[in-house]
Amino acid sequence: MTKEGVDDRMIPQISTPECIVSKDERLVKQITPKTEDFSRWYVEIIQKTELADYAPMKGMMVIRPYGYAIWEHIQRLMDQRIKAAGHVNAYFPLFIPESFLQKEAEHVEGFSPQVAWVTVGGKEELEERLAVRPTSEAIIGHMYSKWIKSWRDLPVLINQWANIVRWEKVTRPFLRTTEFLWQEGHTCHETYEEAQKETLLILAMYKEFVETELAIPVLAGRKTWREKFAGAQETYAIEGLMSDGKALQMGTSHNLGQHFSKVFDIRFEDRGQKLQYVWQTSWGVSTRLVGALIMSHGDDSGLRLPPHVAPIQVVIVPISLGNWKETVIPAALAAEEILKKAGVRVYLDTREEFTPGWKFAEHEMRGVPLRIEIGPRDVKSGQAVLVRRDTMKRETLPLDALGAKVPALLEDIQASLYQEAFTFQAQNTHEARTYDEFKDILDTKRGFVKSLWCGGEACEDKIKDETMATIRLIPLEIKDKPVHGACVCCGKEAKALVYFARAY
RNA sequence: CGGGGAGUGGCGCAGCCUGGUUAGCGCGCUUGCCUUGGGAGCAAGAGGUCGUCGGUUCAAAUCCGACCUCCCCGACCA
Numbered sequence: 001m002t003k004e005g006v007d008d009r010m011i012p013q014i015s016t017p018e019c020i021v022s023k024d025e026r027l028v029k030q031i032t033p034k035t036e037d038f039s040r041w042y043v044e045i046i047q048k049t050e051l052a053d054y055a056p057m058k059g060m061m062v063i064r065p066y067g068y069a070i071w072e073h074i075q076r077l078m079d080q081r082i083k084a085a086g087h088v089n090a091y092f093p094l095f096i097p098e099s100f101l102q103k104e105a106e107h108v109e110g111f112s113p114q115v116a117w118v119t120v121g122g123k124e125e126l127e128e129r130l131a132v133r134p135t136s137e138a139i140i141g142h143m144y145s146k147w148i149k150s151w152r153d154l155p156v157l158i159n160q161w162a163n164i165v166r167w168e169k170v171t172r173p174f175l176r177t178t179e180f181l182w183q184e185g186h187t188c189h190e191t192y193e194e195a196q197k198e199t200l201l202i203l204a205m206y207k208e209f210v211e212t213e214l215a216i217p218v219l220a221g222r223k224t225w226r227e228k229f230a231g232a233q234e235t236y237a238i239e240g241l242m243s244d245g246k247a248l249q250m251g252t253s254h255n256l257g258q259h260f261s262k263v264f265d266i267r268f269e270d271r272g273q274k275l276q277y278v279w280q281t282s283w284g285v286s287t288r289l290v291g292a293l294i295m296s297h298g299d300d301s302g303l304r305l306p307p308h309v310a311p312i313q314v315v316i317v318p319i320s321l322g323n324w325k326e327t328v329i330p331a332a333l334a335a336e337e338i339l340k341k342a343g344v345r346v347y348l349d350t351r352e353e354f355t356p357g358w359k360f361a362e363h364e365m366r367g368v369p370l371r372i373e374i375g376p377r378d379v380k381s382g383q384a385v386l387v388r389r390d391t392m393k394r395e396t397l398p399l400d401a402l403g404a405k406v407p408a409l410l411e412d413i414q415a416s417l418y419q420e421a422f423t424f425q426a427q428n429t430h431e432a433r434t435y436d437e438f439k440d441i442l443d444t445k446r447g448f449v450k451s452l453w454c455g456g457e458a459c460e461d462k463i464k465d466e467t468m469a470t471i472r473l474i475p476l477e478i479k480d481k482p483v484h485g486a487c488v489c490c491g492k493e494a495k496a497l498v499y500f501a502r503a504y
Numbered sequence: 505c506g507g508g509g510a511g512u513g514g515c516g517c518a519g520c521c522u523g524g525u526u527a528g529c530g531c532g533c534u535u536g537c538c539u540u541g542g543g544a545g546c547a548a549g550a551g552g553u554c555g556u557c558g559g560u561u562c563a564a565a566u567c568c569g570a571c572c573u574c575c576c577c578g579a580c581c582a
């Protein structure tokens with residue numbers, strides 16, 4: 001499929017209407033309502049809208065064309081940003097020798113429970129078993145040590161788009177699967193400061209990306225020691241609040257310090273002719289973002305896709321009445337052409353085996369941001385009926401105004417989806433000063449809980465044990481502004497203001 | 505990994521307890537007619553090794569065992 005075009009294969013392959021519609025009722029009835037059972041709603045949306053399907057192996061899924069098209073838009077928009085920030089793409093091997101993985105002690109300890117191993121090649125037992133990459137720091141570190149000799153070789157700014165395998169015990173489509181797709185950036189710098197600058201630059205880039213393109217507001221901040229990436233010096237992340245009140249980590253950016261350069265011997269001669277270890281970063285976002293889209297914007301009728309990443313931005317449904325093939329179709333084709341010229345991903349649904357009403361419900365479920373209805377009445381009056389998926393509001397528009405108006409309308413939908421999610425996040429972020437207050441909020445309201453924390457792991461663990469909530473982030477600004485007050489858990493002098501939540 | 509639930513045409517289910525001709529139903533699918541402004545109607549068709557493997561039995565969707573997969577609640581999880 002072309003960048004801005006809509007491939008025919010993007011249209012539904014299997015359709016299973018199961019309901020008779022009366023005007024005032026919810027149209028898409030084959031999905032369990034969100035409020036009734038969020039988990040069930042989530043998996044049903046994925047299957048019925050053909051985003052993905054379960055593979056026969058535990059924890060693995062097939063990303064189907066409609067779901068993959070969303071990922072391709074995410075890739076495209078993210079790749080542009082990564083390159084604009086000076087990075088280049090490369091590809092490293094899927095397999096990593098066990099000895100490489102074991103060089104960084106914390107790294108191997110953190111990942112070993114989740115690593116899949118290759119022990120046999122053909123019929124030969126391998127001398128050294130190979131890890132299927134759970135992340136690529138080790139293999140990339142090895143290569144960097146060969147490539148970097150001088151400060152003139154720095155910085156190294158490389159990204160790769162790849163698949164990753166982590167043997168998870170509990171899996172859910174898109175949110176946590178045994179194999180997933182992601183991008184991982186791996187950079188090397190002359191100084192700690194430069195690496196730190198890169199780490200925060202990427203964090204800001206992720207936040208801007210997710211908010212601009214996915215219309216999901218996120219918090220950005222630092223992770224606690226407990227939640228940090230195995231092998232990193234500091235981990236930063238963006239966290240979104242899903243519409244069931246649980247937080248989702250949507251991207252991480254690590255300052256690796258010299259942890260990996262020391263064990264992989266990545267050294268360079270600096271400007272003062274001294275041998276030094278490089279300072280590194282790594283960072284990634286994954287197909288989990290597709291899960292975030294579903295859980296942030298979806299409603300009881302199905303998906304609501306932000307126009308920037310929607311495989312189909314506009315669907316034109318011709319109303320088949322009377323001699324519609326002679327009257328309506330030419331008008332619909334003209335409208336399609338105008339929209340294509342305006343850069344809109346448009347699909348004209350001329351399938352005759354489905355009624356217009358059926359198509360309305362189907363495209364609604366699949367989250368198409370804007371529907372344009374053109375019928376005999378409209379052709380006569382030279383207009384079309386537009387229905388936006390986010391608000392379900394309809395308006396009429398002269399046919400010759402489509403080219404000018406629709407792109408702006410799509411931007412408006414994008415903005416309103418963001419605004420709605422932002423309001424939700426704001427309304428579900430609460431402050432708690434006492435532990436009783438804290439527990440009450442988690443029990444009755446969920447969402448983010450903003451509280452003071454003493455910095456002790458004992459409190460962090462106790463809160464997790466008792467409430468299932470974890471520290472999602474320490475906001476960045478608190479480093480500069482010391483806090484005053486008591487820890488929400490132990491009451492001792494607090495060191496930081498943090499966001500807690502139950503998380504995926 | 506622990507506790508609970510489930511697996512029968514593409515989807516949703518009945519049948520199982522109490523084994524016995526041809527495994528049913530709704531939706532979808534195919535063909536034809538007729539329709540189409542919010543998931544139309546009629547008619548005729550196609551589609552199943554009942555999750556897998558093994559056991560009991562003259563006989564297994566049904567009883568027994570093991571395994572696989574999914575869902576829920578925990579434990580674990582950069």
